Amino acid sequence: MSSHSVDTVPGTTTRPAGSAERLARIAALRRAGTPIVMVTAYDVAGARACQAAGIDIILVGDSGANVVLGYASTRDVSLDEMLMLTRAARRGTSSVLLIGDLPFGTYESSDDLAVATALRFVEEAGCDAVKLEGAGEMLSRVRAVVAAGIPVMGHVGLLPQGARDASELRARGRSADEARQIIEDALALERAGCFSIVVEAVPAAVSELLAARLTVPAIGIGAGAAVHGQVLVYHDLLGITEGAGAKFVKRYAEIAAESAAGIRRFADEVRSGAYPQPEHTYRIAPEELEELRRQIPTRG
Ligand code: KIV
Numbered sequence: 001m002s003s004h005s006v007d008t009v010p011g012t013t014t015r016p017a018g019s020a021e022r023l024a025r026i027a028a029l030r031r032a033g034t035p036i037v038m039v040t041a042y043d044v045a046g047a048r049a050c051q052a053a054g055i056d057i058i059l060v061g062d063s064g065a066n067v068v069l070g071y072a073s074t075r076d077v078s079l080d081e082m083l084m085l086t087r088a089a090r091r092g093t094s095s096v097l098l099i100g101d102l103p104f105g106t107y108e109s110s111d112d113l114a115v116a117t118a119l120r121f122v123e124e125a126g127c128d129a130v131k132l133e134g135a136g137e138m139l140s141r142v143r144a145v146v147a148a149g150i151p152v153m154g155h156v157g158l159l160p161q162g163a164r165d166a167s168e169l170r171a172r173g174r175s176a177d178e179a180r181q182i183i184e185d186a187l188a189l190e191r192a193g194c195f196s197i198v199v200e201a202v203p204a205a206v207s208e209l210l211a212a213r214l215t216v217p218a219i220g221i222g223a224g225a226a227v228h229g230q231v232l233v234y235h236d237l238l239g240i241t242e243g244a245g246a247k248f249v250k251r252y253a254e255i256a257a258e259s260a261a262g263i264r265r266f267a268d269e270v271r272s273g274a275y276p277q278p279e280h281t282y283r284i285a286p287e288e289l290e291e292l293r294r295q296i297p298t299r300g
Contacts (some may be wrong), residue, residue: 013149016126019097026057027216029056037056037229037230037231038219038230039053039059040231040233041059042067043085044088047092047093047098050096051092056096057096059099060125062074062104062160064085079103079106083125086100086125090126098127099131100130100131102114102131107141118130118145118148121150122150129150130150130152131155133161134159134185136185139192142154142194153194153197156198156199156200156210158201158222170201171201173202182199183213190215195216197219198218199211199221201222201248202220204224204226207226207227211226214228217229219231221248222247238251239255239256
């Protein structure tokens with residue numbers, strides 16, 4: 001099924017060559033106290049940009065449902081669509097740890113389904129690891145996928161796949177009870193075998209308590225500075241998405257505006273005749289052109 005070169009994990013599955021080293025590097029960053037940088041990417045150009053920028057982890061997030069495919073919810077993206085985006089990202093990087101996000105409806109109902117879906121991300125898309133949302137019943141899914149030789153990143157706090165509408169996309173853990181549950185979920189995910197855990201939209205003071213109790217790295221998004229790493233969505237941090245976005249989004253570029261300006265300049269030049277110039281076209285030898293003219297019928 002796979003065209004990738006692979007590392008064989010005895011008795012389990014095959015992961016891309018160098019996978020174990022890439023994973024070990026993340027654990028080493030955590031031990032060294034070096035902040036881990038994760039960025040989402042969904043295509044070859046995005047993954048190349050992340051690799052060139054020295055990013056530690058690329059997540060092909062199901063946020064691609066919104067920012068790439070234009071769906072209203074991450075619940076709308078299919079497994080085949082996620083695999084297509086993930087394969088594209090893998091073509092853009094051989095050296096960055098690549099994580100595939102298991103989409104809504106493809107892992108929750110049974111351990112067997114979770115393993116089958118995770119295997120597709122590894123074998124068909126060259127992922128080093130997968131991510132899934134939630135704890136509780138999902139702890140069994142995590143254990144099963146890890147037992148199949150596939151590293152798992154957990155996800156606590158705001159779980160976008162559980163949100164039925166935009167009003168449910170809000171911070172979590174703002175009451176003591178909810179915050180305690182999030183911390184317990186993160187610790188349970190670590191015990192279940194997760195190598196890292198995303199903490200989304202949780203008060204900084206709660207994430208600090210959580211991060212101090214975890215051995216594996218907690219990667220925050222809207223979770224303050226005390227976690228072991230940060231993740232932002234590619235389109236948000238580069239200003240490709242419109243609007244300010246969530247409270248935690250910081251823009252490091254304004255690509256949407258720059259793209260529109262560039263396309264406008266192209267359109268203006270096409271309309272004015274300034275583009276293309278002779279240097280943008282190919283030449284044909286005069287004798288070939290003469291021969292061509294002889295071969296084609298005269299117009300009219
Ligand atoms: O899909 C995604 O982009 C994510 C990040 C927010 C962690 O899950």
